[in-house]
Amino acid sequence: DSQLDQSSPRKAFRKIHFRKKGKGRKEEEETIKPSDSEIGASSLSTAETNTSTKMNFHDVYVLTHQIDKGAFATVWEAIHRTSGRRYAAKLIDRRTLSPSDDRSIYREVATLRYLHNLPPFRDDDDYYHDYNSSTSKSTSTRHYATSSANLGIIQLIDFYVEPTHFFLVTDYIGGGDLFSRVLEKRYYDEETARELARGFFQSLFYLHSRNVVHRDIKPENLLLCSREDDTQLKIADFGFATRLRRADPSKSKRRGGGNGGTEKERENEDHKVRDKCGTPSYVAPEVLRGVPYDTQADMWSAGVVMYFLIGGYPPFVDRKSRKGLFRKICRAEYEFHETDWSDVSEDAKDFIRRLLTLCPEERMTAKEALSHHWIRGIGGSKKLISMMGPEYSAPSKTSSSPPKPQPSTDTKMTSMSSATAMSSTTSTITTSHLYISNTSSRNKPEHHPVSNRVRNA
16 A cells, blocks of 8 residues: 555554564665765864774773664674773774765764764864864863753764774663654553653754754654653764754855845855755655755654654655655645544644644744643643753744853763663664664763763774
């Protein structure tokens, strides 16, 4: 069928996945990669050295067992030799990567460090042109994280560059990805879905307030912190993520003989990108149309996630062709089937509709989603205000300088000493579908002795 069985789309969806991949496994979906021109925007060097005075990954960590495997990477449990703490290590075989793929790894690392308010690893990394850090960038420098470690975003602990492999060490997240959890539960009831959504959209709010677009929001990239908790999660796999900047007038299209377009045209190009990337079932219509887009593209993807979470199956399905799937997305052709949605409140459906809105300007922002009456449900309002805090004033869509969280007074690096089993068995539209599935525990943050630094870079 080009569509799911209309008598019960949820049952049809589960039947397809369990039949093709076995119990609890995900059907792979090919992803769209960003263009080389964008990935290589900062022309990062990939040169590395291996001198006897520098420590390699295996000098610091011991690999215990493989957690998951992807097309270009494997994820292992790694134990720090000195502290004995457990982490997740993603091993990426550089011999299988193209030069643009190689550069995208550096971009992913740069994004994670930027979001956690850490200075760059590399002197030539223009991703941090406005960081103004006086910290030395030598490979032996220790950098300290801030309170952003607790904002529901996976934390990079260490990064090693060696001749044949990249090693990305992150907090260990042991609950598995959201896609697998939904298959186990069949679907989320509204109250549980609301509790998860509060943390999820708070993380998106922080991400977008830093002018970062994830561009591959999907259940496989949302990692639950423990097996016992269905609601606490972290956003992982920033391989497609990009930071929005002001448009370069010299590169704007010239219309009517003007230099760099009109002021309004230049303003409309600010904080937007054009690259087509993401996972087909979750990608926003403006991305498919090839028009400039911004953080609102993530909000569409979040709407697809919420539909899947409550319904137990995706809103857009066409098993015959990708073209048919994209046509449905660009027309927002979906419905709340009576067999699976009869017990779902109109408030919840309204929340999803306002996310799956074709016009990005009319689609809810992360802040608006957090203020929606469904999210604010019983007992939600006070908690939400506490979560957002005064330091996270909402960014305006036209603001060129988004607010940044105030730095932590703690001088130690903190991490959620939990588990990160990065696993993305559904491939994504970029080269860094290397996170296979993460999750992090809910333990209290503790002082972290491991430095965030590039080894042999």
